[in-house]
Amino acid sequence: xxxxxxxxxxxxSMRPSLLTCSCNTSTNAIYSTSSSTLLSRRSLSSSSAxxxxxxxxxxxxxxxxxxxxLLRIGGEDVDKFLQGLITNDVARLRSRxxxxxxxxxxxxxxxxxxxxxxxxxxxxxxxxxxQGRALHDLFIYPSPTPSxxxxxxxxxxxxxxxxxxxxxxxxxxxxxxxxxxTASTAEQVQVAWKPRKGExxxxxxxxxRLALEAEEWLQAxxxxxxxxxxxxxxxxxxxxxxxxQVPPPKLFQQVTPPYHHLHRLLLGIPEGQADLASLPLExxxxxxxxxxxxxxxxxxxxxxxxxHHRGVVRKRQVPVRLFREGEDVPEELYPxxxxxxxxxxxxxxxxxxxxxxxxxxxxxxxxxRHTGRLHSTLPIVTSSGSSFALGLATIRMDKLSPDAQDxxxxxxxxxxxxxxxxxxxxxxxxxxxxxxxxxxxLEEGGWLSRGLKEERERKGGDE
Numbered sequence: 001x002x003x004x005x006x007x008x009x010x011x012x013s014m015r016p017s018l019l020t021c022s023c024n025t026s027t028n029a030i031y032s033t034s035s036s037t038l039l040s041r042r043s044l045s046s047s048s049a050x051x052x053x054x055x056x057x058x059x060x061x062x063x064x065x066x067x068x069x070l071l072r073i074g075g076e077d078v079d080k081f082l083q084g085l086i087t088n089d090v091a092r093l094r095s096r097x098x099x100x101x102x103x104x105x106x107x108x109x110x111x112x113x114x115x116x117x118x119x120x121x122x123x124x125x126x127x128x129x130x131q132g133r134a135l136h137d138l139f140i141y142p143s144p145t146p147s148x149x150x151x152x153x154x155x156x157x158x159x160x161x162x163x164x165x166x167x168x169x170x171x172x173x174x175x176x177x178x179x180x181x182t183a184s185t186a187e188q189v190q191v192a193w194k195p196r197k198g199e200x201x202x203x204x205x206x207x208x209r210l211a212l213e214a215e216e217w218l219q220a221x222x223x224x225x226x227x228x229x230x231x232x233x234x235x236x237x238x239x240x241x242x243x244x245q246v247p248p249p250k251l252f253q254q255v256t257p258p259y260h261h262l263h264r265l266l267l268g269i270p271e272g273q274a275d276l277a278s279l280p281l282e283x284x285x286x287x288x289x290x291x292x293x294x295x296x297x298x299x300x301x302x303x304x305x306x307x308h309h310r311g312v313v314r315k316r317q318v319p320v321r322l323f324r325e326g327e328d329v330p331e332e333l334y335p336x337x338x339x340x341x342x343x344x345x346x347x348x349x350x351x352x353x354x355x356x357x358x359x360x361x362x363x364x365x366x367x368x369r370h371t372g373r374l375h376s377t378l379p380i381v382t383s384s385g386s387s388f389a390l391g392l393a394t395i396r397m398d399k400l401s402p403d404a405q406d407x408x409x410x411x412x413x414x415x416x417x418x419x420x421x422x423x424x425x426x427x428x429x430x431x432x433x434x435x436x437x438x439x440x441x442l443e444e445g446g447w448l449s450r451g452l453k454e455e456r457e458r459k460g461g462d463e
Contacts, residue, residue, distance in 0.1 A: 058253040059211035062192035063260055069158040070187050072180035074151030081177045089295035134280050136160050155189050157272050186240045191260055193233030214251035228269055228288045229447050258342035261378050265390040268319040274352040274376040277394045280304050282315045287451030315394050320438040322389040333441040338382040346379035349389055350436050356393055356410035371396045400440055412436040
């Protein structure tokens with residue numbers, strides 16, 4: 001890793017006029033390449049507004065998700081209809097009534113279907129195109145309104161509401177399935193989870209007692225466990241203005257939506273269009289429980305099933321830490337002993353879709369073959385006032401092996417659209433000293449590492 005740090009710093013030193021670096025002797029320091037960023041960091045270091053919510057005595061934090069919308073679907077044939085579109089098996093809700101079911105439909109949204117006649121937990125699923133490429137992500141909840149037939153609420157990305165509705169209508173044909181008008185804005189998707197413990201956290205016994213009390217409140221208000229990972233907490237639908245659905249402050253501290261984004265990035269879990277990988281397996285939807293490989297046919301299943309049983313998944317989505325050229329290569333995904341606060345507008349970052357290329361192939365023909373793609377990103381401020389950025393990226397797994405030449409480090413390059421001029425924004429500059437880099441991390445013992453290990457064992461050893 002020292003070799004890579006030295007190489008990146010040497011590139012920056014070739015054009016010193018492009019790099020303003022506040023350097024010291026600490027090898028673990030993260031050095032700013034922008035004087036404006038330095039000013040931002042200094043002004044943040046003494047601001048009480050950046051107190052981490054993980055230091056609160058409440059066992060849970062919660063927020064609403066304005067990026068998610070709801071669509072109601074029901075009817076006599078709704079279960080059969082969804083079974084033919086999603087990657088998971090709707091019948092699993094009956095066999096495991098206390099567990100959430102995560103699934104997918106290729107080239108469509110991932111979501112949760114929930115019906116009071118089937119279970120009291122959400123289903124996450126992915127929809128696919130006939131070519132087997134993911135389109136959206138969804139969550140499925142049972143409708144809280146009594147109905148003579150199965151009825152679900154589809155929690156999907158707001159930005160694709162129109163296209164998602166058209167996609168469903170295109171497949172209904174003569175099925176006895178009805179789509180209700182787009183849900184009122186009075187209904188909000190809310191999420192709650194346990195934050196990272198801070199220095200001022202209550203004693204464990206007291207926190208455990210409060211956590212049990214909080215979970216009783218969640219269950220009483222028809223909240224459902226997020227099926228992707230136990231650390232993701234709970235999801236539910238709340239009506240604006242209904243004071244009975246406001247979580248008690250003793251048990252829940254309200255935070256802003258970017259905190260949920262931060263929580264997902266720390267865990268490496270995707271959500272929304274920006275995080276959607278091209279193929280379901282590349283987005284780890286199999287490891288997140290979104291795919292049932294034993295169920296019957298569904299739209300777009302061929303490529304996914306064939307790859308699972310006979311092929312090799314060459315790319316996977318992993319968390320990355322972004323840094324500027326001239327900074328030390330980070331040794332950890334995030335400072336584990338510091339409280340963190342998301343700050344989306346702190347500084348510009350390379351946009352989703354930016355390419356990732358190993359530094360060793362820059363300037364060669366191999367540079368045209370991108371190793372990966374960047375997904376969503378987020379600037380973050382620590383309790384000491386320093387800042388850094390996290391993101392998700394789909395990367396070739398052979399570039400993440402311990403003996404990989406570049407040590408999991410990649411040059412990030414924003415893709416210019418046709419007719420667009422070369423600019424100097426985030427990730428657009430190709431000049432040395434101005435580039436963004438990303439370091440990929442694979443947490444040992446985490447859900448992704450466990451999934452990869454199980455995959456190797458299933459296929460009889462390392463690929």
